[in-house]
Amino acid sequence: MNVYASAYGITKFRKDNTSIYSLALESAIDLIKRFDIDKDSIDGVIIATSSIEPYIASIVSEMLGIKPKIAHKLEQMCSSGSSAIAAAYSYIYSGICKNVLVIGVDKHDTIGKRLDWDNSRGEFKHPAHWAALYAKMHMKAFNTTEEQLALVTVKNRDNAINNKYAYFQERITIDEVLNSKIVVDPIKLYECSYPCDGSAAILLSNKPSENSIKVTGIGEQSLGASISSITDFTSIESTRLAAKEAYDMAGIDASKVDIAEVHDAFTICEILAYEDLGFTERGKGGKFIENIDKIGIKINTRGGLLGTGHPVGATGIAQAAEIIRQLMLGYRIGLIHNMAAAGTTSNVIIMENEI
Amino acid sequence: MNVYASAYGITKFRKDNTSIYSLALESAIDLIKRFDIDKDSIDGVIIATSSIEPYIASIVSEMLGIKPKIAHKLEQMCSSGSSAIAAAYSYIYSGICKNVLVIGVDKHDTIGKRLDWDNSRGEFKHPAHWAALYAKMHMKAFNTTEEQLALVTVKNRDNAINNKYAYFQERITIDEVLNSKIVVDPIKLYECSYPCDGSAAILLSNKPSENSIKVTGIGEQSLGASISSITDFTSIESTRLAAKEAYDMAGIDASKVDIAEVHDAFTICEILAYEDLGFTERGKGGKFIENIDKIGIKINTRGGLLGTGHPVGATGIAQAAEIIRQLMLGYRIGLIHNMAAAGTTSNVIIMENEI
The missing domain is CATH 3.40.47.10 (Thiolase/Chalcone synthase)
Structure with missing residues (x-):
């Protein structure tokens, strides 16, 4: 079984009042328009985020007008995005999904910025x-x-x-x-990355398309x-x-x-x-x-x-x-x-x- | 590729002051002891929860003394648990993991109990x-x-x-x-399920063991x-x-x-x-x-x-x-x-x- 990345979308990284839902929608719509993706072919939606809002994958799916089989949020702090790619890869590999939309999204004030649990710090x-x-x-x-x-x-x-x-x-x-x-x-200050608002999306698929890229390694x-x-x-x-x-x-x-x-x-x-x-x-x-x-x-x-x-x-x-x-x-x-x-x-x- | 459920663990469902981390640990330890599982064989830990704490999968893994490859939280409100089973199934199917511990855990006062986002209600x-x-x-x-x-x-x-x-x-x-x-x-009141504290754990594996159960359908x-x-x-x-x-x-x-x-x-x-x-x-x-x-x-x-x-x-x-x-x-x-x-x-x- 091969897994292919066939599309991507992105938002401007910024700080404003856009809701986490609209922000997620923005990169997904960019992906769909940029690569002329048939929305109905998307049967998995994973949202990588450290935001606390429940049910965000189904909410954003409803906003997009799609009805996926697999839909859930995935959180692992700053690694959430690539962890979600491994999950999407696996859903395709197992045959449960054919086309998984992976959306990463967060606001600048997310609790995912620091690990307050870690008292050893x-x-x-x-x-x-x-x-x-x-x-x-x-x-x-x-x-x-x-x-x-x-x-x-x-x-x-x-x-x-x-x-x-x-x-x-x-x-x-x-x-x-x-x-x-x-x-x-x-x-120093300019050696620190800056917490901001932003979203990005990619589509992983079970079939190659024109221009698609093969996922060959996951660790x-x-x-x-x-x-x-x-x-x-x-x-x-x-x-x-x-x-x-x-x-x-x-x-x-x-x-x-x-x-x-x-x-x-x-x-x-x-x-x-x-x-x-x-x-x-x-x-x-x-x-x-x-x-x-x-x-x-x-x-x-x-x-x-x-x-x-x-x-x-x-x-x-x-x-x-x-x-x-x-x-x-x-x-x-x-x-x-x-x-x-x-x-x-x-x-x-x-x-x-x-x- | 076949996927097998080879162990389970559970806690008493209750209301007390146990932390979400300790509660998750409790069902995992019950599973490990009940089925004499080699902790070092666990290479995936998924925590199904609507709790907001970030990085909970790595935190609980550290508490358990294991170092998994795959570790993340998964949230889809009341469906989080079975969504996590589909994820674990897929990680095994894809070959990324051999033995995935899936822990479901929540406290009675979780924000996952109701969907405040849904203004159509x-x-x-x-x-x-x-x-x-x-x-x-x-x-x-x-x-x-x-x-x-x-x-x-x-x-x-x-x-x-x-x-x-x-x-x-x-x-x-x-x-x-x-x-x-x-x-x-x-x-009526006695027709409503009761939000409480509790945790349960199961282990999915790529190989059968004595008594293990095959996962044959996921929808x-x-x-x-x-x-x-x-x-x-x-x-x-x-x-x-x-x-x-x-x-x-x-x-x-x-x-x-x-x-x-x-x-x-x-x-x-x-x-x-x-x-x-x-x-x-x-x-x-x-x-x-x-x-x-x-x-x-x-x-x-x-x-x-x-x-x-x-x-x-x-x-x-x-x-x-x-x-x-x-x-x-x-x-x-x-x-x-x-x-x-x-x-x-x-x-x-x-x-x-x-x-």
């Missing part, structure tokens, strides 16, 4: 605290510099300028990043929920394990990936992703960003979370929408990397343009 | 209002009586006495039901979210469609079902289920309950929602746990029927003891 519950821990430990272990971290923001903000759906539309210099307010040393790993379950802050173990699963399933290694969307919730996350996804050796993430223009692989072409904003449940689907778009434009192998709650969960998805 | 948002509509219309169309409705409570409360995990443990007479407070005419259908999407209140259309899917997949018809758990959120729901699942003809549900002792099929042997209580996300899993238990004891074909939001969504699962 003490008073330090803002995600910048765990990002700072990773950054400090990586700098100490591998001489990674503040300038290297800042380069991630500069690159991703540059990429966001070419993405009209991105929250940020202004170029930023390395000095502006370095001189922005210290949130938690060494993480997920949850290693706990509290930050105390992490023993080594120089690497994201869950990402390494999820990547191995996904590469093995696709039958490829990291060197084959042409384009990737990685989870840059903070600058250090992208540096870690380079290493944990195998794009470079352990400890070489800082050098990798310095030389990224000379390296073949494209990373976070839509602007990443740092450039587009981070509407929690929408992020994994927006990443997938970008990879599908880029593969439809000609790239061959794409990778999506999503993670949640200080990297205690990671998801890696591989898609291939087989034409 | 006007001021009448309590679920008893839609139940009363179905009851009135069924009585008018088919001469169904208040006594017949009341018999559902009498039967299910009787069954609950033999289930130590049930909320209600007292026998009730038909007169007590008929003389209980009218909630929404003609639905789901969502037809909308608002009550205005329902045009005929004498039958639950989503149940009829979900049942057809499940029977077709299992290659059986209703006459083959030996034992069923049906969604008796209100007495009228069970009467409708008899008809919509095909156990009797349209309009004959009232006669069916009058003669149920003479009919081969066993219905709601654990006490149903009316006898055990209704912890929203736990209900579908508790129903499945009962069917698995009964099939392990010797019944051959079992059916689980779950529905949500005035019957706008229904789920039907068929399991078989192949020994």
Whole structure:
């Protein structure tokens, strides 16, 4: 059984008063119109979100005028989007569904932004605290510099300028990043992704269509929920394990990936992703960003979370929408990397343009 | 690919101060101990719940001391439990997981009890209002009586006495039901299921084990979210469609079902289920309950929602746990029927003891 991504839709990432329902509808309608999808063929609707509203999958289905068999909400904090892709893949594989619409959506004030349950974080519950821990430990272990971290923001903000759906539309210099307010040393304000409103949608199908993209690898790993379950802050173990699963399933290694969307919730996350996804050796993430223009692989072409904003449940689907778009434009192998709650969960998805 | 149910666990249904996390843990530990399950073999954890807490699947996994690949929350109001079974089935079918633990859990005060979004209900948002509509219309169309409705409570409360995990443990007479407070005419207090705290767990696996039960049919259908999407209140259309899917997949018809758990959120729901699942003809549900002792099929042997209580996300899993238990004891074909939001969504699962 093969599973194909055949369409995507997206909304402008922003902050306004649009309801979560209308926001979800917006990306779904964009998908349907952009790819001329027959609504009646959709027999599954999964909504990836950390919003608390019950029955949202049936509500949005009713608004869309469709009557799916499978309909439900799926939540796993920042990984909700890519977890929902694995679910949709499985519903198609099992034959329960033929065409599953996966919508990611969240508002900026979602409770999914921080894990208040985790008392092992003490008073330090803002995600910048765990990002700072990773950054400090990586700098100490591998001489990674503040300038290297800042380069991630500069690159991703540059990429966001070419993405009209991105929250940020202004170029930023390395000095502006370095001189922005210290949130938690060494993480500065412009090294943090921005919680905003947004939605993205993709369609997975059991049959190929013109231009459709094959889903070839899925890897997920949850290693706990509290930050105390992490023993080594120089690497994201869950990402390494999820990547191995996904590469093995696709039958490829990291060197084959042409384009990737990685989870840059903070600058250090992208540096870690380079290493944990195998794009470079352990400890070489800082050098990798310095030389990224000379390296073949494209990373976070839509602007990443740092450039587009981070509407929690929408992020994994927006990443997938970008990879599908880029593969439809000609790239061959794409990778999506999503993670949640200080990297205690990671998801890696591989898609291939087989034409 | 075959999928097997190999274990179940349950908590006492009650009202106390146990946290949602501890409650989920309780049924999972019951399952692990009852069936001597190797915790390390569990590579998927889905939590069916309408609770709003984020990241609950990874939190409970950490509490259990397991590190699953797939971990997420799934919400579809009262159908969350059986929707999660379809998800687990699919993860196993796709090969992503080998052993998926599905935990249903909710507290009595969950926001999943009523759909405040549905403004087509006007001021009448309590679920008893839609139940009363179905009851009135069924009585008018088919001469169904208040006594017949009341018999559902009498039967299910009787069954609950033999289930130590049930909320209600007292026998009730038909007169007590008929003389209980009218909630929404003609639905009386003792015809309403009781929101309470509870959890249930089942394990689905890719390999059979001693005593394991095969999942042979899965049917789901969502037809909308608002009550205005329902045009005929004498039958639950989503149940009829979900049942057809499940029977077709299992290659059986209703006459083959030996034992069923049906969604008796209100007495009228069970009467409708008899008809919509095909156990009797349209309009004959009232006669069916009058003669149920003479009919081969066993219905709601654990006490149903009316006898055990209704912890929203736990209900579908508790129903499945009962069917698995009964099939392990010797019944051959079992059916689980779950529905949500005035019957706008229904789920039907068929399991078989192949020994």
